[in-house]
Amino acid sequence: MNPSGFSVQMRRAWAIAKKDIRIYYIKGPVLIFGVFMPLFMFLAFLMGGRQLPLSFLVSGLVGMTLFFTATAVSPAIFPWEGQAKTLERLASCPVTIEAIVFGDMIASTLFGIGITIITVIIGLVLGLSLLHGIMLLTAILLAAVCFSAIGMLLAVPPTNVPSNIMMLSSLIKFPLVFISGIFIPLEQMPPWGLALAVVSPLTYFTDLVRYAFTDIHYFPILIDIAALGVFTIVFTVVTMLLHKRTMPQRM
Amino acid sequence: MSVVIHASDLTKVFGKSIAVDHISFDVQKGEIFGFLGPNGAGKTTSTRMLTGVIPPDTGTATILGYDIRSEPVLAKQGFGVVPETSNAYSDLTAWQNLLLMGELYGLPRARAEQRSSELLGMVGLLERKDQKVQAYSKGMKQRLILAMALIHEPELLFLDEPTSGLDVQSTQMILSLLRDLNKQGTTIFLTTHNMEEANRLCHRVGIIRAGKMVAIDAPEKLKTAIDRVHKIEVSFDRDVPDNTLAGLEGVMTVNRTGDKWQITTQNKDATIHSLAAFSQKNSAAIVTLNTLAPSLDEAFLRLTQEAKP
Numbered sequence: 001m002n003p004s005g006f007s008v009q010m011r012r013a014w015a016i017a018k019k020d021i022r023i024y025y026i027k028g029p030v031l032i033f034g035v036f037m038p039l040f041m042f043l044a045f046l047m048g049g050r051q052l053p054l055s056f057l058v059s060g061l062v063g064m065t066l067f068f069t070a071t072a073v074s075p076a077i078f079p080w081e082g083q084a085k086t087l088e089r090l091a092s093c094p095v096t097i098e099a100i101v102f103g104d105m106i107a108s109t110l111f112g113i114g115i116t117i118i119t120v121i122i123g124l125v126l127g128l129s130l131l132h133g134i135m136l137l138t139a140i141l142l143a144a145v146c147f148s149a150i151g152m153l154l155a156v157p158p159t160n161v162p163s164n165i166m167m168l169s170s171l172i173k174f175p176l177v178f179i180s181g182i183f184i185p186l187e188q189m190p191p192w193g194l195a196l197a198v199v200s201p202l203t204y205f206t207d208l209v210r211y212a213f214t215d216i217h218y219f220p221i222l223i224d225i226a227a228l229g230v231f232t233i234v235f236t237v238v239t240m241l242l243h244k245r246t247m248p249q250r251m
Numbered sequence: 252m253s254v255v256i257h258a259s260d261l262t263k264v265f266g267k268s269i270a271v272d273h274i275s276f277d278v279q280k281g282e283i284f285g286f287l288g289p290n291g292a293g294k295t296t297s298t299r300m301l302t303g304v305i306p307p308d309t310g311t312a313t314i315l316g317y318d319i320r321s322e323p324v325l326a327k328q329g330f331g332v333v334p335e336t337s338n339a340y341s342d343l344t345a346w347q348n349l350l351l352m353g354e355l356y357g358l359p360r361a362r363a364e365q366r367s368s369e370l371l372g373m374v375g376l377l378e379r380k381d382q383k384v385q386a387y388s389k390g391m392k393q394r395l396i397l398a399m400a401l402i403h404e405p406e407l408l409f410l411d412e413p414t415s416g417l418d419v420q421s422t423q424m425i426l427s428l429l430r431d432l433n434k435q436g437t438t439i440f441l442t443t444h445n446m447e448e449a450n451r452l453c454h455r456v457g458i459i460r461a462g463k464m465v466a467i468d469a470p471e472k473l474k475t476a477i478d479r480v481h482k483i484e485v486s487f488d489r490d491v492p493d494n495t496l497a498g499l500e501g502v503m504t505v506n507r508t509g510d511k512w513q514i515t516t517q518n519k520d521a522t523i524h525s526l527a528a529f530s531q532k533n534s535a536a537i538v539t540l541n542t543l544a545p546s547l548d549e550a551f552l553r554l555t556q557e558a559k560p
């Protein structure tokens with residue numbers, strides 16, 4: 001078996017993902033954050049006394065949950081491991097940088113999916129009706145991969161100080177939420193707002209979730225899915241190329 | 252004999268300083284090659300280039316027949332590394348760390364478990380295998396890291412100052428393991444700033460100073476270059492006059508510090524014998540007698556002087 005072959009490297013990426021889950025995700029504070037964040041968001045949305053119905057709000061809520069959980073931990077993994085020198089260990093192992101990045105993506109994808117499904121279940125318990133379950137699941141899977149690629153993209157600057165990268169990623173993540181049709185429905189947005197919204201992958205995911213719960217959507221469903229797919233591929237390829245370049249600077 | 256490591260013109264520049272300056276050497280299959288140099292000489296930087304952790308600015312390294320830059324995975328598959336700083340995952344247990352390595356090197360699960368047990372037994376950590384590495388002492392960590400580097404039975408092992416700062420017990424265990432591995436055919440590349448360690452362990456030694464290779468040879472040959480002058484430290488249970496020691500065979504200089512005498516000699520053996528005879532004749536019992544290994548700095552001074560005619 002050629003150790004640099006695709007299937008071998010995929011298996012090694014899975015080993016990295018399992019390591020990440022064990023070390024960085026199955027940790028009290030991370031799990032509590034993951035479970036309580038959607039719960040508090042529901043409360044905040046409900047108590048906000050907004051004029052918008054819960055069935056609209058849930059799309060933004062699910063969108064935010066997946067986006068924030070899938071990008072929560074992964075940007076800090078390289079800085080942590082750079083500091084702990086375990087990254088040097090990985091760099092001397094027969095795994096490609098692509099496999100390491102992909103392993104980190106798998107872990108954050110699974111974390112994002114898990115927490116988002118909890119959110120959906122809370123929503124269903126609160127009385128929301130799910131109209132298109134399969135579509136919702138597809139959207140969550142696709143968007144989870146897309147957002148975890150964004151998470152790894154945020155990890156590109158080769159610093160070994162985790163707080164730096166967390167600060168930077170917040171600076172990018174929060175504005176993205178505001179342009180993605182979460183607080184204002186897309187149809188009520190001014191043209192410049194819409195122009196911003198179309199460049200955010202979160203917009204398309206939110207649109208799909210809205211469709212799954214309310215049957216209403218702004219873009220055609222196929223466009224939503226295609227956009228998410230294209231963003232996923234582009235972000236994944238770009239993040240791998242960039243990490244290949246910056247990795248030596250972390251050592 | 253086949254060449255296992257072929258380094259050619261390796262250079263690394265950090266900012267304005269040249270950490271490694273056009274280094275070339277070969278390591279043969281079955282050798283223990285020592286890479287000896289003081290702190291900051293460029294040993295770690297060289298090792299990192301050889302193991303594919305950082306790219307060289309110029310030059311190439313061929314490891315086990317694969318170029319480390321163009322075929323890194325194939326090269327890395329064949330060697331194990333014990334890096335300078337401890338880097339097992341401290342949130343995982345020793346067992347989990349080893350199994351992770353097994354997966355990263357593509358071992359089947361059953362084989363990885365078997366190897367892990369063997370290796371943990373070998374480095375004396377079997378009873379602590381389910382403890383998180385966090386709780387390990389430095390020596391235990393280092394032994395675990397050696398085990399991790401050996402999980403896939405590599406034919407080549409890189410070690411960057413594996414015994415630096417360790418307790419005597421761990422140091423002895425690691426050195427004797429390395430000797431055993433080498434007997435079974437493993438080629439070993441070892442960096443150290445410890446002259447004695449290099450002498451005892453290595454078949455050949457390359458000496459690096461300020462990024463440049465200043466000598467490569469068998470330790471015996473390097474030793475003769477260094478060993479021309481020895482220091483002996485001795486003290487007696489009673490006062491003896493200076494001039495009596497200075498007259499003994501082979502003695503070049505005599506210096507007194509406190510109750511100890513520092514003697515330099517060209518013939519260690521003869522001087523020790525005559526010191527013993529002296530002690531008997533004058534019934535001045537010897538309280539301490541040490542032969543002092545030449546310090547690395549002295550060794551370097553001499554070696555670099557020899558290198559430049």
Ligand SMILES: Nc1ncnc2c1ncn2[C@@H]1O[C@H](COP(=O)(O)OP(=O)(O)O)[C@@H](O)[C@H]1O
Nearest residue numbers: 251265270288289290291292293294295296297
């Ligand atoms: N990542 C780095 N950035 C800048 N300078 C470095 C880096 N790594 C090593 N150096 C410098 O390169 C020189 C050689 O260092 P090193 O290879 O660690 O030496 P050794 O391992 O022999 O002690 C030193 O002067 C060190 O300060």
Ligand SMILES: [Mg+2]
Nearest residue numbers: 294295335412
């Ligand atoms: Mg070093």
